[in-house]
Amino acid sequence: MSSPSAEQRVVSLSPLAVPIATGVISGVLHGLSLPGWGSGWLAWVCLVPVLCVVTRPPNGATWTTRSALLCGLASGGASGLFRVYWIAETLGRYGGLGLVEAVATTALLVLYLAVYPMLFFSICRRLRDAGTPSSWNADLLIPWLVAAAWVLLDWVQTWLLSGFPWVVLGTTQYDEPLIAAFAALAGVHGLTFCIVLVNMGFAQLLCSTRARQRISASFAVLLPGIAIVVWGVGQLNALASESKIEPLRIGIIQGNIRQDVKWEPGWKQSTTQRYADLTRALAEDSGRLDLILWPETALPYRFDDDAHLSYRHAVAQLAIDIDTPLLVGSLGTRSPTGRPGLYNRSFLIDRRGDVAGFGDKVHLVPFGEYLPFAWLFGYMHELTAQSGAFDPGERHAIIPLGTAPENHLGLFVCYESIFPAITRDLAARGAGFLVNTTNDAWFGTTAAPYQHFAMVVLRAVETGRPVVRAANTGISGAIGPDGRIHHATELFQTGTLAVAVQPRTELTPYVRYGDVVFLLGAGLWVGWFCLVGHRRRATVLQDMAAAGLELDILAAQPTPLQRPVVLLPGYDSSAEAFVTLRAHLERCFTGTSGRIIDIDLRHNLPLPDLVTHADGARPGEPCDYIGHSLGGLVAAALSRESDDEPWVFALASPFGGTRLATVARWLRFPFPALLADLAEQRQGNDGMVRRQRGFRALHLRGDPIASGLPPGSDTAFDVPLLLPPWQRHRSVHADPRVLLRIVLALRQRPGATS
Numbered sequence: 001m002s003s004p005s006a007e008q009r010v011v012s013l014s015p016l017a018v019p020i021a022t023g024v025i026s027g028v029l030h031g032l033s034l035p036g037w038g039s040g041w042l043a044w045v046c047l048v049p050v051l052c053v054v055t056r057p058p059n060g061a062t063w064t065t066r067s068a069l070l071c072g073l074a075s076g077g078a079s080g081l082f083r084v085y086w087i088a089e090t091l092g093r094y095g096g097l098g099l100v101e102a103v104a105t106t107a108l109l110v111l112y113l114a115v116y117p118m119l120f121f122s123i124c125r126r127l128r129d130a131g132t133p134s135s136w137n138a139d140l141l142i143p144w145l146v147a148a149a150w151v152l153l154d155w156v157q158t159w160l161l162s163g164f165p166w167v168v169l170g171t172t173q174y175d176e177p178l179i180a181a182f183a184a185l186a187g188v189h190g191l192t193f194c195i196v197l198v199n200m201g202f203a204q205l206l207c208s209t210r211a212r213q214r215i216s217a218s219f220a221v222l223l224p225g226i227a228i229v230v231w232g233v234g235q236l237n238a239l240a241s242e243s244k245i246e247p248l249r250i251g252i253i254q255g256n257i258r259q260d261v262k263w264e265p266g267w268k269q270s271t272t273q274r275y276a277d278l279t280r281a282l283a284e285d286s287g288r289l290d291l292i293l294w295p296e297t298a299l300p301y302r303f304d305d306d307a308h309l310s311y312r313h314a315v316a317q318l319a320i321d322i323d324t325p326l327l328v329g330s331l332g333t334r335s336p337t338g339r340p341g342l343y344n345r346s347f348l349i350d351r352r353g354d355v356a357g358f359g360d361k362v363h364l365v366p367f368g369e370y371l372p373f374a375w376l377f378g379y380m381h382e383l384t385a386q387s388g389a390f391d392p393g394e395r396h397a398i399i400p401l402g403t404a405p406e407n408h409l410g411l412f413v414c415y416e417s418i419f420p421a422i423t424r425d426l427a428a429r430g431a432g433f434l435v436n437t438t439n440d441a442w443f444g445t446t447a448a449p450y451q452h453f454a455m456v457v458l459r460a461v462e463t464g465r466p467v468v469r470a471a472n473t474g475i476s477g478a479i480g481p482d483g484r485i486h487h488a489t490e491l492f493q494t495g496t497l498a499v500a501v502q503p504r505t506e507l508t509p510y511v512r513y514g515d516v517v518f519l520l521g522a523g524l525w526v527g528w529f530c531l532v533g534h535r536r537r538a539t540v541l542q543d544m545a546a547a548g549l550e551l552d553i554l555a556a557q558p559t560p561l562q563r564p565v566v567l568l569p570g571y572d573s574s575a576e577a578f579v580t581l582r583a584h585l586e587r588c589f590t591g592t593s594g595r596i597i598d599i600d601l602r603h604n605l606p607l608p609d610l611v612t613h614a615d616g617a618r619p620g621e622p623c624d625y626i627g628h629s630l631g632g633l634v635a636a637a638l639s640r641e642s643d644d645e646p647w648v649f650a651l652a653s654p655f656g657g658t659r660l661a662t663v664a665r666w667l668r669f670p671f672p673a674l675l676a677d678l679a680e681q682r683q684g685n686d687g688m689v690r691r692q693r694g695f696r697a698l699h700l701r702g703d704p705i706a707s708g709l710p711p712g713s714d715t716a717f718d719v720p721l722l723l724p725p726w727q728r729h730r731s732v733h734a735d736p737r738v739l740l741r742i743v744l745a746l747r748q749r750p751g752a753t754s
Contacts, residue, residue, distance in 0.1 A: 019063070019071035022049045027078025027117075033172045034082055035454035036447025043172040043195050044202075050075060051146070051203035054124045064711070068125040069118050076114025083167055084109055086446035094259055094442060095367075096382035105380070113164075116153045123149045139212045143204065143220035145528055147197040148521030151189050155518045158419065162366055165418055167451045169195050174454040180483040181232040183461040184508040187420055190517040194224035239464075239482045245406060247500040248433070250468050251282045251292035251324070254476045256494040259441035262472075263300050272299060272311050276318050278496055283322035286498035291401055292322075293470035296329040296344065296361075296414050296437040303330035303347055304355075316353030325350050325401065327409075329437045329470075332358065341391035344369065346411055346437055348399050357400070359411035360393025363419060368442070396422055398431050406432035406503040410465070414438040417456045420515070427463035427511045432503030434465045439472040445491055449475055457483050464508040466501045533721040540718050547736035554743055555587035562749050563646070564595040564623045566638075568614065568631030570652075570730075572602060572670055577628065580734040581742070588743045597623075601630060604670070606677040611637040622646060624694075624749075626742065628733050629653055629705065630678075636695070647694040647749060649742050652732045654678070655697075656708015696745065698738050700728040715741070 029046035032039045050071055054063060087109060091102040124146055150169075157165045170191030173179040182191050201220030204213050255275050261267050275298055283289065299315070301308045319326045325348060332345035344361035366372050367380055369390040396416075401407045410431025416422050417436055426434060436456050440449045453475040460467040461483040468478050477488035478499040487499050565585060567578045575598035586592045599617045601610060614634050624647040627635035632653025639648045661678035669675065697707055697714030704725040707714050717737050719728055732738055 016067070016070055018053060019067040020074045022053050023071035023074025023076075023117075023121075024078050026050045027075040027080075028082075030075070030079035030169070031082025033169075034079075034167050034447070034451060035171065035174060036450035037082065040172040040175060043169055044198050047196065047199035048203050048206070050121060051124065051200055052207040054121065054128060055203050056207040056209070063125055063128075065122060065125065068122040072116075072118030072121040073114050075121070076117035077110055079117070080110035080113035082447070083113065083451075086443055086448040089444055089446065090442050091380065093444075094382070095380050097380065101379065112161075116157060120150055120153055139210070140216045140219065141524070141528060142213075143197055143200040143216065144524055146200045147193045148524045150196040151193045151517055152521045152525070154189055154192060155515070155521075158421075162372070163363075163419065167455065168192055171451070171454050171458055174457040174483065175485075177236060177483045178232040179228055180458065180461050181235040182228045183458055183483075184235055184464055184510055185231050186517050187424075187462050187510045187515050188458045189420075189515055190510075191228075193517050193521070194228060197224050236482055239480075242506070244502055247502045248290040248401070248407060249286070249288070250478075250499055250501050251279070251286060251289045252468065252470045252476045252478075252497040252499065253278050253282065253292060253294050253298070254471060254474060254489055254493065254495050254497075255295065255298055256473050256492060257298075257441070258473075259439075262297075262439075262441065268299075268301055268308075268311065272314060274494075275299070276314065278494070279318060279326070280322060282496040282498065283324055285496075289324045289498065290407075291325050291327060291409075293435060293437065293468060294326065294328045295470045295472040295476075296346070296439045297331065298437075298472065299328060299330040301331060302333050302342075303328070303345070305333050316349055319349045319351060320353045323351050325356070327399075327411075327435065327437070329413075329439075332360065335360075335391075335394055337394070342389070343393055344390050344413060345393075346413070348401075357397070359397025359399055359413075361390070361413035361416065362393040362396055363416045363422065364390055364392050365415040368415075396426055398426060398429055405430060406505050408432055410434045412436055412459075414440075417452065417459055420459065420462055420510075423459040423463050423465075424511050424514060427465050427507065430505075431465065432505060433501050434459065434463065434467045436467055436469040437471075438469065440475070441473040449473075449491055453477070453488070457485065462508065462510045464504055464506060464511070466504070468499060468501055529721065536718055537720040540720055543718075544736045547740040551584060551588065551736060551740055551743065554747070555584070558588055558590045559747055560591050561585070561589040561595055562624075562746070564597055564619050564621060565746075566614075566618050566623045566625045566635070567596065567598050568625060568627035568634050569598075569601060570629030570631055571674070573628070573631075574600065574602070577730075578626075578733060581626065581739060584739050584743060585746075589746070601634060602671070604673045606673050607633065607637075608677075610634060610674060611641075614638060615641065624746065625649065626733075627651065627653060629729065630674075632697070639695070645694055647745060648696070649745070650695070650697045650707075650714075651738065652699040652703050652705060652707075652729050653697065654705045654708055656706060658705050660705060694749075696741070698732065698741060700732050700735065700738075703728045703732070705729055 026047055026049045029042045033042035033046055084106060088102045088106040091097045091105055092099060127142065127145060154165060154168050168188060170188040173191060197220050201217040204217030208214055208217060253275055255278065257271055275294055279292055282292065303312060315328060327346050327348050329346045332343040334340055346359050347355050348357040350356040364370050371377060371380065371389060397411050398408050399411060401409055408431050410426030412422050412426065412434065423434055440452055443449050456467055456469055457479050460479040460481055464481045466479065466481050470476050474489045474491040474493065476497060478486045478501065480486055481504055487497050489495055569575060569577050582596055585596055597619060599614050603610060603613060605613060611634050615638060622644045625635035625638060626649040628651045632650030635648050636650060639646045657678055661675040665672055665675045697709055699707060699714060699716055700719050701716045702719060702725055717735060
């Protein structure tokens with residue numbers, strides 16, 4: 001006996017094995033492509049395993065919605081761990097949480113991040129199974145629609161729950177200047193679009209059997225590659241050849257204060273002294289500087305509060321002594337309009353020792369600088385206990401450094417570096433260079449500091465502005481407008497840097513026009529829905545018209561009705577629901593008078609008792625049954641009790657039960673005993689179905705109430721896309737195609753006259 005092939009062995013596994021395994025593989029590849037793991041090239045293929053299975057499941061395997069959701073959960077969970085695993089350490093070390101609480105909270109965030117791949121792979125599955133138009137246009141659009149779906153989900157991540165677009169897929173290319181340069185045109189999300197597009201192209205090349213899909217896949221791989229290279233070469237050459245203005249010399253102080261002592265009251269003096277000593281040493285070694293940067297909250301006290309007047313005077317005197325402006329990270333107590341609060345603020349101390357300007361952090365870190373949903377996450381209060389919960393600033397600051405307009409600096413603080421819109425706004429408002437101050441001591445020696453720094457690199461490329469970064473424990477450094485990293489410190493080392501910065505005034509296309517890729521992605525999907533909707537509507541109407549015409553032909557030659565037909569309406573529905581069906585039965589059959597029987601199911605009875613009631617109301621002779629929704633369940637149960645073989649038509653019936661019954665009970669709908677039984681017996685209702693040749697389950701595609709039957713056990717009919725879901729459930733017994741199936745089946749019943 002020959003051994004089973006590899007493909008047969010795969011199919012013989014649990015039907016969940018393929019989506020989970022491919023999801024984990026894609027998730028791990030995605031994770032390894034992220035900054036900190038050093039394999040950015042994997043981003044271009046990380047989605048291929050899953051997209052291959054979506055495009056062409058293994059022989060004998062089915063790709064259901066549950067498969068797609070599980071695949072997304074596995075993929076998003078695996079990649080999410082690579083993205084945010086470090087949060088568990090932060091919560092345990094600085095949030096006062098035990099190991100279980102810290103891991104559970106991190107797992108909750110990972111699950112949230114996994115929601116997006118779950119939605120993405122579900123969309124891919126629906127895109128494959130949605131009755132796509134068979135045309136060159138459709139095949140060419142599929143990869144672009146897949147890429148658009150990913151970036152639109154990324155767009156949701158930029159604002160939902162205050163936003164958390166942490167290391168989106170495009171960030172993986174931060175260390176490839178030729179590729180990263182594309183962000184100057186389309187932003188990091190445009191780069192993400194290209195990466196997903198290439199992944200889908202590779203998947204189709206590997207797994208598609210249709211020639212025109214392979215051609216469209218070739219376009220999906222080649223076009224973004226060509227666009228990235230052509231733009232990248234042109235952008236890098238333009239930056240290298242443009243005329244230069246006088247560079248600024250900027251000093252950076254990396255104080256390296258441990259997070260666990262940073263906010264201790266006894267460390268105020270020593271912290272201030274450390275930064276002062278490092279600043280004096282830098283000024284002596286580097287000559288005249290135009291600015292010296294201290295990191296975010298370098299001075300862990302309220303700088304403008306008179307309680308800390310002595311420290312403020314010491315810093316002012318330092319600026320005077322070294323004849324250099326200082327941008328000092330600390331805390332502020334009043335907004336520009338005088339509103340009291342606590343602000344994460346950087347103060348510009350000029351050469352005379354005066355406060356010449358300041359900038360506040362506007363987009364605060366959830367849980368680190370304020371506690372959202374305190375009723376749920378109150379156990380994490382220690383993260384904000386020492387520094388206090390901050391208030392958001394009113395606007396991101398552009399601070400003049402001298403009189404030249406190109407020397408205006410745009411300030412963004414720490415977590416704000418993950419939002420491209422912030423730096424884009426600063427560049428558009430006239431910032432000649434960008435300053436990022438941060439305290440990454442929270443992250444320890446995990447991948448997080450490298451991920452955070454990589455996002456700053458993309459902000460430089462997008463805006464075409466050099467970025468100078470001062471981090472408490474690293475990574476501090478300087479990044480050119482082309483994304484090249486000119487200086488970068490090691491983690492957890494005390495030190496200083498002096499860098500030359502070339503301010504720029506030219507605006508990149510991304511700064512001028514923003515995230516156009518979101519609009520293009522939305523436009524692709526709107527166009528797709530219009531295309532599919534138009535074609536489906538035309539097909540559905542044509543099929544319905546053909547079914548109606550055939551019903552008219554059958555009505556012209558009626559045949560005898562072999563058995564009485566029992567009509568069983570749905571929940572809280574009357575015989576009037578079957579008026580169209582009854583009319584067609586009376587037209588297409590003779591001898592229907594008194595032999596089409598309606599049974600009212602509007603009784604507050606458990607389902608078994610309702611079946612008993614219907615059994616007593618039906619004729620004593622053998623019958624056939626047509627039931628809608630609940631009526632289909634009753635019809636199946638009655639046929640099971642029958643000694644003969646009745647024909648049963650179950651229209652949109654929930655043989656697996658429906659959770660909507662629970663919702664209806666909460667809303668106090670009538671017949672609560674019946675609703676409770678439907679909700680509680682979800683696992684047992686499918687046992688009512690009697691496996692016989694006369695049983696037929698029919699529904700309209702997109703019905704919100706699932707049949708609960710195994711795949712292939714029922715027949716689904718397409719409907720126009722804009723038909724509301726609930727209407728799809730209610731109108732099934734009036735659809736000409738369904739009516740035709742019923743009439744033909746009854747006319748072809750054994751013993752029927754042709």
